[in-house]
């Protein structure tokens with residue numbers, strides 16, 4: 001992605017130097033289970049927070065003095081600021097075209113663990129959006145995991161896609177889709193509730209595609225492949241077959257690899273937010 005020298009957003013809160021210390025449960029089996037529950041977190045920060053609290057058994061992490069960021073950390077921070085600025089510009093314009101006003105969210109970079117309006121979370125949660133404070137939370141270490149454990153090809157646009165997906169959840173919050181979906185989940189069987197969750201997640205992938213459509217002038221040749229490879233790697237079927245050796249479609253909460261790539265591509269091709277009809281089409 002062509003990002004150097006372009007506008008950077010002021011809405012990134014960089015808490016990486018103020019890490020709450022190393023979180024003992026950051027990796028290993030528990031980390032993977034949490035990641036499995038919550039790849040691209042969506043809006044389940046609360047559940048993860050509760051799980052983390054239980055596993056930590058009330059253990060407090062010490063806040064350490066600010067540690068300086070490496071050059072690479074600084075550069076990644078700048079990249080994220082440019083991507084967030086791109087989402088602000090593009091979504092402001094799309095909202096305006098539909099007679100609405102876009103409210104810019106914040107993006108929090110952290111290392112280790114973080115407190116949010118949806119509860120506490122760690123890097124193992126994967127990136128997520130918390131509707132309670134309208135912030136996206138990301139530990140950039142997730143992308144190493146995506147590459148090393150989940151076989152994504154990596155690249156800067158994999159990160160851009162994930163940010164755009166989380167911003168997609170912000171769009172759904174602004175449009176009231178998330179609240180409607182949660183209401184619709186009430187009283188439903190687990191399988192039915194999961195289907196609604198899949199529709200919400202695939203719509204966030206669709207919105208990531210729409211954003212990419214309006215960002216074409218900044219794309220490098222490999223960028224779409226990088227996004228699709230990330231979408232492929234985080235499909236529920238891909239994760240389940242990797243983690244448990246078999247696939248249980250009723251338990252999908254984010255959609256299969258094929259679905260995630262399909263909806264990203266549809267958004268990218270059409271650039272039309274009205275065509276993100278995942279709730280009508282996912283049966």
Ligand SMILES: [Zn+2]
Pocket residue numbers: 039040041042043165166169201204
């Ligand atoms: Zn999501």
